[in-house]
Amino acid sequence: MDEREDSLFEFAEFDEKESEHIAAPRYSYWKSVWRTFFKSKVTVILSLFLIVLIVFALVQPTYSGYDPTVAPNINTPEMKYLPPSAEHLFGTDNIGNEVWDVVWAGARNSIIVSFISTAIIMVVGILVGALWGFSKKMDRWMIEVYNVVSNVPYLLLAMILSYVLGAGLGSLIFVMTCIDWIYVAYFIRTQVMIIRDREYNMASKCLGTKTFTMIVKNILPYLVSVIVTYISREIPGLISYEVFLSYMGLGLGTNYASLGRTISQYKSFMTGYPHLFWIPVLVLAAIAISLYVVGQKLADATDPRTHR
Amino acid sequence: MSDIIISAKDIEVQFRVRENYLTAIRNVSLDLYQGETFAIVGESGSGKSVFTKTFTGMLESNGKITNGSIMYHGQDLTKFKTEKEWAAIRGVKIATVFQDPMTSLNPIRTIGSQITEVIEKHQKLSKVDAKAQAISMMERVGIPNAAERFDNYPFQYSGGMRQRIVIAIALSCHPEVLICDEPTTALDVTIQAQIIKLIKDLQKELGFTTIYITHDLGVVANVADRVGVMYGGQIIEYGTVNEIFYDPQHPYTWALLSALPQLGVKGEDLYYITGTPPSLYNKIKGDAFAPRNPRALKIDFEKEPPFFKVSDTHYAKTWLLDPRAPKVEKPEAIHNLHEKIARMTSKGGAFHVGNE
Amino acid sequence: MSETNEREVLLSVKDVDISFGEGKNVFKAVQDANFDIYKGETFALVGESGSGKTTIGRAILRINELSKGEITFEGKRISGKLSKAEDREVIRNIQMIFQDPAASLNERATIEYCISEGLYNFHLYKDENDRLQKVDKALEEVGLLPEHKSRYPHEFSGGQRQRVGIARALIMEPKLVVADEPISALDVSIRAQVLNLMNKLKNEKSLTYLFIAHDLSVVRFIADRIAVIHLGRIVEIAETEELFAHPMHPYTISLLSAVPMPDPIIEKQREAIVYADATEEKTGPDYAMREITPGHFVYCTPQQVAGYAKIAE
Numbered sequence: 011m012d013e014r015e016d017s018l019f020e021f022a023e024f025d026e027k028e029s030e031h032i033a034a035p036r037y038s039y040w041k042s043v044w045r046t047f048f049k050s051k052v053t054v055i056l057s058l059f060l061i062v063l064i065v066f067a068l069v070q071p072t073y074s075g076y077d078p079t080v081a082p083n084i085n086t087p088e089m090k091y092l093p094p095s096a097e098h099l100f101g102t103d104n105i106g107n108e109v110w111d112v113v114w115a116g117a118r119n120s121i122i123v124s125f126i127s128t129a130i131i132m133v134v135g136i137l138v139g140a141l142w143g144f145s146k147k148m149d150r151w152m153i154e155v156y157n158v159v160s161n162v163p164y165l166l167l168a169m170i171l172s173y174v175l176g177a178g179l180g181s182l183i184f185v186m187t188c189i190d191w192i193y194v195a196y197f198i199r200t201q202v203m204i205i206r207d208r209e210y211n212m213a214s215k216c217l218g219t220k221t222f223t224m225i226v227k228n229i230l231p232y233l234v235s236v237i238v239t240y241i242s243r244e245i246p247g248l249i250s251y252e253v254f255l256s257y258m259g260l261g262l263g264t265n266y267a268s269l270g271r272t273i274s275q276y277k278s279f280m281t282g283y284p285h286l287f288w289i290p291v292l293v294l295a296a297i298a299i300s301l302y303v304v305g306q307k308l309a310d311a312t313d314p315r316t317h318r
Numbered sequence: 319m320s321d322i323i324i325s326a327k328d329i330e331v332q333f334r335v336r337e338n339y340l341t342a343i344r345n346v347s348l349d350l351y352q353g354e355t356f357a358i359v360g361e362s363g364s365g366k367s368v369f370t371k372t373f374t375g376m377l378e379s380n381g382k383i384t385n386g387s388i389m390y391h392g393q394d395l396t397k398f399k400t401e402k403e404w405a406a407i408r409g410v411k412i413a414t415v416f417q418d419p420m421t422s423l424n425p426i427r428t429i430g431s432q433i434t435e436v437i438e439k440h441q442k443l444s445k446v447d448a449k450a451q452a453i454s455m456m457e458r459v460g461i462p463n464a465a466e467r468f469d470n471y472p473f474q475y476s477g478g479m480r481q482r483i484v485i486a487i488a489l490s491c492h493p494e495v496l497i498c499d500e501p502t503t504a505l506d507v508t509i510q511a512q513i514i515k516l517i518k519d520l521q522k523e524l525g526f527t528t529i530y531i532t533h534d535l536g537v538v539a540n541v542a543d544r545v546g547v548m549y550g551g552q553i554i555e556y557g558t559v560n561e562i563f564y565d566p567q568h569p570y571t572w573a574l575l576s577a578l579p580q581l582g583v584k585g586e587d588l589y590y591i592t593g594t595p596p597s598l599y600n601k602i603k604g605d606a607f608a609p610r611n612p613r614a615l616k617i618d619f620e621k622e623p624p625f626f627k628v629s630d631t632h633y634a635k636t637w638l639l640d641p642r643a644p645k646v647e648k649p650e651a652i653h654n655l656h657e658k659i660a661r662m663t664s665k666g667g668a669f670h671v672g673n674e
Numbered sequence: 675m676s677e678t679n680e681r682e683v684l685l686s687v688k689d690v691d692i693s694f695g696e697g698k699n700v701f702k703a704v705q706d707a708n709f710d711i712y713k714g715e716t717f718a719l720v721g722e723s724g725s726g727k728t729t730i731g732r733a734i735l736r737i738n739e740l741s742k743g744e745i746t747f748e749g750k751r752i753s754g755k756l757s758k759a760e761d762r763e764v765i766r767n768i769q770m771i772f773q774d775p776a777a778s779l780n781e782r783a784t785i786e787y788c789i790s791e792g793l794y795n796f797h798l799y800k801d802e803n804d805r806l807q808k809v810d811k812a813l814e815e816v817g818l819l820p821e822h823k824s825r826y827p828h829e830f831s832g833g834q835r836q837r838v839g840i841a842r843a844l845i846m847e848p849k850l851v852v853a854d855e856p857i858s859a860l861d862v863s864i865r866a867q868v869l870n871l872m873n874k875l876k877n878e879k880s881l882t883y884l885f886i887a888h889d890l891s892v893v894r895f896i897a898d899r900i901a902v903i904h905l906g907r908i909v910e911i912a913e914t915e916e917l918f919a920h921p922m923h924p925y926t927i928s929l930l931s932a933v934p935m936p937d938p939i940i941e942k943q944r945e946a947i948v949y950a951d952a953t954e955e956k957t958g959p960d961y962a963m964r965e966i967t968p969g970h971f972v973y974c975t976p977q978q979v980a981g982y983a984k985i986a987e
Contacts, residue, residue, distance in 0.1 A: 018617035019642040022608070029593025029610060030819055030834070037826050039782065209777040216735055217842065218765040218795040231782035314781075361861040477723075506722035507888065511932040511946030533862050536891075536934025539941035559938040577866035578936050582895035584914075587873070590866035594831035610863075659937035663944070668894055668918040671931040671947060 039231075039314065047311035053304065060300040067117040067297070071267070076111035078267045083107065091283055100289045104279065113290050115267030117297060123179060123262075124248035127186040128241060134187075135194025136237065140225045142195060143202025152199070159192045168260050177263030182255070186248055194240065201233055235313040242305020246298035253294060269294055323494060323527055324350040324373065329386035329396075331368055331377065340598045342368045342381070344551040350495070355521065355528040357538040357559070359574070360548035363595050366531045369548070370497050372396070373529075374408045410440055413488035417500040419480035422487070423472045429456075429483055430468035433490060440491045452490070459486040460516060478509035482516065489520060496521075497529045502537065514540055535574060539563060544631070547571050550596045550606030557632030564656060566648065567626075567634035569614075570607045576651040580669070581658065589651045605636065613646050681712040684882050685734065685850055689743035690753075692729050703729045704906045707743070708963060711850070716876065716883040718897035718914075720890060720929070726906040727886045731852045734884065735770050736761070747850070766796060769843035773855040775835035779827040785838055786823040789813070792846040812841040815878075816871060833864030837871065844875060852884045857892065869896060891933045894918060902926045907957065912970040922972045922982045925949045 048054055083089040083106025092102040100109035142152045168185050175181030202225075205211070211228050219227075230237075255261035256270025264271070269290055276286040310316055331343035343365045350356055360366040371377050373388060375398055388395040390407070398404055416422055424432060433452040437443060443451065449468070456464035459482040472480055481501060488496060498517060502510035518541060521528055530541050538545055539559065546556040547570065555568040566572055575581075576589035593610040596602055605611075608618035617623075617637050626639035638646055662669045692704040704726040711717040721727040732738045734745055736752065745753040752764045769792075772778035779788055789809050792798070799805035810820045816837035827835055836856060843851060853872065857865040873896065876883060887893050893900055894914060901911045902925065910923040921927045928949035935941050960975040966982045974982060 015617065015621070016642055018620055019615055019637070019640065019644065021644070022614045022616045022619060024612045024614065026592050026612075027817075027819065030817065030822075032822070032825060032829050034829060036824065037829055039826075209772055209774065210780045212737060213770070213772055213778045213839075214780070214791060215737070216765065216770045217792040217846070218762060219791060220795070223795075227783060227787070228780050231780075361863055507890075507932040508722065508928055508946070508949060511934075512948065515946065534934060535862075535936045536941065539936050539938040540934055540944075542938070563936060563938050574863060575936060577863060578891075579866070579869065579889075579895045580891040580933065580935060582866075582869075584895060587870045588866035588895065590870055591863045592867065594833065594864070595861070656937055656939060659935050659940050663935060663940055666919070668915075669891075669930065669933060669935060671921065671927055 037317075042314070042317040043308075043311045046316050047308055050307065053307045056300055056307075057304050060297075060304050063297060063300065064121060067114050067121055071111070071115040071118050074108070074111040074114070076107070076115045076267065078112075078115070079265050081105040081107060093283075094285055094289075101283075101285050103276065103286055109286065109289055112267065112272055113269070113293050116269035116272050116290065117293055119179070119262060119267055120249050120252045120269045120294070121297070123182055123186065123252050124245050127183050127190075127248050128244045130183070130187045131190045131194055131244065132237070132241060134191040136198050136230070138191070139195035139198025140202055140229060141221075143199040143206060143229075144221055144225065149199070152195075156192055156196055159189060160196075162189060164189060165258075165260075168255060172255075172260045177261070177266075179262065179266070182252065182261055185255070185260075186251060190244075194244075197240065198233065198237075201236060202229055205229060205232055235309055238305065238312050239309035242302060242309055245305065246302045249294070249298050249301070320352040320354075322349045323352045323390070324348075325389045326350075326369075326372070327387050327389075329369065329372060329388065330384045331365075331372060331381055332384045333378070333381045335380065335599075338599055342551055342598055343372075344602070345385070346548075346551075346553050347386075348546065348553065348556075350527060350529065351544075353525055353527055354543045355518075355530055355541050357530040357532065357542035357545045358548055358553075359532060359535060359538050359545060361533055361595055363598070364548040365551040365598075366548045367499055370414075370499065370529055370531060373495070373497065374412050374414055375404045376408070376414070409436070409488075409493075410491045411493055412495040412497065413491070413493040414497040414499060415481070415484050415488050415501045417503050419477065419484045419504075420472065422484045423480060425472050428469045428471055429475065430470075433483070433487055436487055436490050452486075455486045455490055456483070458520070459483070459489075460512075461486075476509075477505055478513060481505060481509075481513055485513075485516065485520070489524065489526075492524065493526055495527045495529065497531070499531045500533070501530075503532070503534075510537070517541070535563075535578060536580065547574070550602055551598055552606065552635065554607070554636070555634040557628065557634075561629065561632040565628070565632070566652070567628055567632075567639060568607075568636045569611045569638065569646075571634075572648045572652060573611075575655070576649040580662075581651050581655075589649050615643060681715075683710045684713040684748065685711040685884070686746045687730065687734070687743070688746070690730070690733065690740050690745065691742035692726070692733055692738055693741045702906055704733075707903075707908055709901050709908065709911060711882060711884060712899075713849075713882055714880055715898040716885055716896055718885045718887060718893040718900045719903055720887055720893050720900055721903035722888055722929075724905070725903045727888075727903050728854055730903075731770070731854050731884060731886050734850075734852055735768060736764060762796070766846055767848055768850045768852065769846050769848035771836075771839055771843055771851060771853040771856045774859045775832055775839050776827075776859070778839060779835060781827055783826075784823065785813075785818075785825050785827065785830075788827065788838055789842045789845055791842060796846070798846070808845060812845045815844070815875065816841045817867075831864070832860050833867060836860060836868055840868075840871065840875070844879065844881075847879075848881070850882045850884065852886070854886045855888065856885075858888065865892075872896065889933070890929055902929065907973060908963065909973040910971065911963070916967070916970050920967075920970070920986045922966060922970070922985050923974070 086106055089102055089106035090104060092098050094101040098108060100113060103109055142148050171185045172181065175184065211224060214224055214228055252261055253270035253273065256268040257274040261270055262268040272290050276290065279286040326348045329343055329346045330341065333340045333342055346369055358366045372383055373395060383396045386396060430452055433455060434448040437448040437451050453464045453468060461467055461479060461482060502513050505513060514537065532538060542559040545559050545562040546553040547568065549570050555571050562571065566575060573591045577591060579588065582588045591610050596606050604620050605618040605623055608614040615637050623635050623637045625633040625635050627633055637643055661667050664670055687707050687709050690704060690707040691702065693700050693702045695701050707730055719727045719730060729738055733740055740753050744751050747767060786809055789812055790805060793805055793808060799808060809823060813820060813822060818834060818837055857868050860868060875881065885897055897914050899913050900917050901908050904925045910926045921930050928947045931947040961973055963971045963973050964979055965971050966979060967986045972982050
């Protein structure tokens with residue numbers, strides 16, 4: 011018989027603590043999130059595209075110096091209605107402005123407005139919603155507040171507010187946030203109620219943990235994924251909404267660049283100079299869709315069930 | 319011994335979980351004899367449920383039999399592909415009773431309609447005859463006032479009663495083999511005793527073969543003719559029930575038996591096993607139990623042990639049975655097991671009940 | 675048994691009713707529960723699902739409200755309305771070990787946070803160093819390693835997680851620990867280890883346990899006294915050896931006869947005794963807890979006492 015094998019018939023060393031070691035590499039939630047997120051090449055390419063798009067939209071207007079209140083080429087007919095070319099990337103419009111500059115300046119304002127509005131909506135909504143979900147007393151009157159606020163005719167309110175507050179960035183942000191936060195709060199409240207009575211929260215209660223600490227440590231970490239999902243829908247939604255309001259003449263005033271107003275102005279050239287209409291629409295779509303897709307991918311990655 | 323009814327050979331089952339393959343069953347063979355009760359004991363993750371699911375083609379969609387054969391009346395069940403092929407076997411020839419009766423019952427249909435449906439489908443009886451047979455089946459599994467309770471919904475039944483209904487449905491086609499997958503784990507102990515007795519009585523009457531899956535060795539002692547102990551996706555020891563309890567050979571079987579609180583002596587520590595069952599994602603080298611076995615041999619970490627024969631009916635997969643191995647005694651707690659338990663259950667013992 | 679009177683009562687449950695729901699849908703989960711837990715003992719509450727055993731355990735921890743009666747701890751009432759300071763006092767003194775370690779640990783918190791949670795809430799440490807030392811010590815006591823601090827609950831096995839649950843309860847240095855079926859969610863091979871650990875820690879820290887279980891075989895190993903509860907009513911209380919030697923109430927006998935024994939020859943002959951009235955309570959105005967022999971109480975009528983006393987002979 012195999013002599014080496016024979017020598018193996020003796021007791022191996024045994025360490026009781028040995029079996030307690032965890033061999034698997036250390037787990038970190040956020041590291042796993044990024045690993046899952048960057049695993050897909052499509053996601054990485056799309057994210058890079060999105061970042062370039064946003065950074066460009068934020069930076070380009072400062073270099074171009076585009077100002078919607080002046081039209082330097084308005085009296086130069088040969089500068090009007092030029093088709094896209096190497097010299098004029100997106101062509102020029104009816105008053106001789108570079109569409110390239112007009113579109114990016116509008117995109118910048120859309121992005122700024124939607125990001126700030128989303129931040130406000132989410133912060134207020136999550137704070138209110140978390141407390142709302144925990145407190146039975148608060149639930150009773152918050153439901154009434156919800157019923158009232160969510161039934162306000164949105165467009166009507168937007169019209170009134172834009173007339174009352176004027177047509178600035180600040181007032182537009184106020185118009186966009188003053189109702190939406192309650193939907194977030196209601197959504198978070200429902201989520202909190204679902205996990206509030208789980209056993210680990212009861213355990214925390216038995217250890218004397220206060221409600222606020224429970225929200226921060228026990229509840230919100232479980233909601234990262236649903237919150238990211240919400241944000242990934244909210245930002246592109248608000249970009250489109252800004253465009254919509256401006257298109258309707260309820261958004262930013264004429265002294266601000268705006269994608270919505272640009273589209274509104276260019277729509278009459280749809281047959282004669284289709285590039286004027288389609289270029290801003292396509293830029294809007296590119297921003298909104300890539301924001302949405304990247305957001306959804308990030309939301310998937312923040313769901314620990316996808317981690318491995 | 320009587321005829322072999324099912325013969326599983328070298329079964330390997332793999333699950334695809336995202337990018338990884340998990341080998342849940344590693345080359346398990348089993349001959350099941352007509353009319354016997356074969357109990358499979360093991361912890362969660364040992365593969366005991368997965369193994370028997372291959373007999374009815376009920377593996378989850380990401381699971382696959384990657385090797386081996388299951389011969390049943392001349393057919394190889396591992397070759398079955400379509401639901402149509404399974405329809406003649408599953409629930410008809412080989413039926414299963416699961417742990418949670420609610421997963422087998424439809425909560426929004428009456429108990430009666432769920433039993434008659436199966437009877438009508440497989441026995442081609444008229445509605446009236448099917449109902450009569452359903453009621454007699456309900457009486458048979460011990461439902462009081464069966465005719466009145468025929469039109470009740472599952473939620474109107476207690477957990478034990480629901481499990482009786484699941485058994486009635488499983489047996490309504492007179493299957494040859496009944497797989498009981500932890501049928502009493504979700505039930506209270508007193509109900510458990512009744513359900514076990516019911517299954518045994520029905521088996522005597524109807525003569526089916528039973529595979530009984532459980533993690534509870536006390537239950538095994540009650541129901542089994544033969545026992546297979548599973549660990550890490552393999553059967554590591556099998557034999558008649560008396561051989562497994564009174565003359566166990568594998569250190570894992572020793573540990574399972576010794577750790578039972580029934581055998582505990584107050585004020586002394588119970589025998590216990592450290593660590594946890596192996597992860598089936600990793601390739602297991604040698605004896606899967608070795609890392610938790612304080613008396614493991616060096617070879618246990620190197621080479622997988624073969625089955626050593628203990629008797630004609632008793633085999634164990636441990637290097638301790640190799641002639642070259644040092645002698646290792648089984649733990650003190652299970653020495654003279656029968657004498658100990660006899661003392662406990664006779665007059666004056668802790669588990670004595672009744673007047674005499 | 676004579677020393678029973680001299681022993682110090684730690685927790686006392688007096689005439690407690692607990693019901694859920696309102697109006698017509700009132701469900702009485704617990705009726706007329708009475709028992710004392712003495713300092714330093716392991717008192718077991720044994721019953722099947724729906725018997726109300728967990729409800730009582732949670733009432734002691736002030737999760738469930740009483741609809742009648744009161745619970746006292748060291749002579750002070752701890753049920754009903756309490757001041758904030760009193761409430762915190764109760765939390766420090768009474769801790770809980772949960773049934774399902776997977777459900778009762780915060781999956782998004784590290785083991786270090788899980789174990790420190792109570793320390794943070796009561797600021798039971800001098801400085802960060804002291805806190806970390808306390809966590810390390812707590813881990814060591816339950817057989818885990820300091821390196822586990824930065825791990826997350828899902829990386830652990832069921833038995834390890836349950837030991838984390840034990841560590842975070844005991845770091846509060848409680849006087850009473852309510853253990854609600856602490857081993858029934860665990861794999862058979864690791865149950866023994868957790869039971870041994872609970873016994874060891876009890877001796878080292880002179881703890882008192884209320885051990886809630888459904889399994890008489892486990893309880894026989896760990897408990898000093900046992901109360902058997904059936905459909906919300908305690909039907910028998912006795913010292914462990916006495917209860918097993920002379921089980922009296924038919925429900926206790928039925929429960930005892932249902933414990934499966936790991937011996938095929940004996941198990942195949944044993945007949946489980948069915949408690950005939952399992953669905954309807956044996957109760958009435960004449961029924962009360964009556965002392966049959968010293969320290970051995972059975973829920974019965976005065977007429978039944980003599981019959982039960984005969985069993986003890």
